[in-house]
Amino acid sequence: MSRIAATFAQLKADARKALIPYVTAGFPFADVTPELMHGMVAAGADVIELGIPFSDPMADGPVIQKAGDKALAFGIGMVQVLDMVRGFRQQDSKTPVVLMGYANPVERYDQRFGADAFIRDAAEAGVDGVLIVDYPPEECVDFAAKLRARDMDLIFLLAPTSTDARMRQVAEVASGYVYYVSLKGVTGAGTLDTAAVEAMLPRIRAHVQVPVGVGFGIRDAATAQAIGRVADAVVIGSKIIQLIEDQPRDKVAAVAGEFLQGIRKALDA
Numbered sequence: 001m002s003r004i005a006a007t008f009a010q011l012k013a014d015a016r017k018a019l020i021p022y023v024t025a026g027f028p029f030a031d032v033t034p035e036l037m038h039g040m041v042a043a044g045a046d047v048i049e050l051g052i053p054f055s056d057p058m059a060d061g062p063v064i065q066k067a068g069d070k071a072l073a074f075g076i077g078m079v080q081v082l083d084m085v086r087g088f089r090q091q092d093s094k095t096p097v098v099l100m101g102y103a104n105p106v107e108r109y110d111q112r113f114g115a116d117a118f119i120r121d122a123a124e125a126g127v128d129g130v131l132i133v134d135y136p137p138e139e140c141v142d143f144a145a146k147l148r149a150r151d152m153d154l155i156f157l158l159a160p161t162s163t164d165a166r167m168r169q170v171a172e173v174a175s176g177y178v179y180y181v182s183l184k185g186v187t188g189a190g191t192l193d194t195a196a197v198e199a200m201l202p203r204i205r206a207h208v209q210v211p212v213g214v215g216f217g218i219r220d221a222a223t224a225q226a227i228g229r230v231a232d233a234v235v236i237g238s239k240i241i242q243l244i245e246d247q248p249r250d251k252v253a254a255v256a257g258e259f260l261q262g263i264r265k266a267l268d269a
């Protein structure tokens with residue numbers, strides 16, 4: 001059983017919902033990420049999504065694009081991201097870490113270091129899951145199997161426009177959890193319609209057996225609580241990036257942690 005599956009099983013036994021914060025690796029300072037990850041876990045995060053900086057992030061809105069650009073300017077690439085996970089693992093062997101990004105950095109890594117080098121090195125670093133935005137499920141059967149062989153999960157996005165056929169395709173290869181993008185458009189866009197999310201989740205669960213997390217548009221405790229009533233996990237990214245982007249280095253982890261404590265309290269209420 002992967003660390004992600006074990007975490008969700010324990011949360012279900014405890015009748016709690018997963019809190020999954022997203023941060024861009026190497027933002028807002030090149031060396032702050034492991035410390036930031038520890039701060040988020042201390043504040044109640046159950047899984048951490050760590051964004052891989054990329055120059056053409058088509059699903060990301062301006063907030064996360066800006067964070068990625070800054071991290072790239074610091075020289076943060078896949079090698080550095082995996083080093084950050086290794087650093088985090090020196091003190092935390094329990095909290096699942098999911099790398100979220102695009103095909104190009106993964107495939108470039110394999111070009112540099114050999115076939116399946118990403119899977120090998122991610123597993124050795126302590127990565128638990130991978131979410132590649134532009135990998136369609138029908139082309140990922142072998143990739144998913146190789147990840148599962150190393151106790152890593154391949155996580156997919158579903159959207160309001162996803163058809164039943166697409167959900168069935170995702171269900172065939174997804175493990176860990178699926179990430180329901182609650183809004184049409186890019187990260188950080190629009191206002192979340194909780195009733196629409198509530199109506200969509202039974203459709204997803206009719207096809208997908210793994211837990212369902214919901215993200216895009218969750219910016220405060222009240223919305224997180226509303227989503228937590230119907231979803232298995234709440235994913236928050238853009239709001240955290242906005243809160244930490246102008247902080248001095250020694251305040252980054254504390255500011256993110258304070259925000260997540262409020263979300264955790266609302267989810268547990």
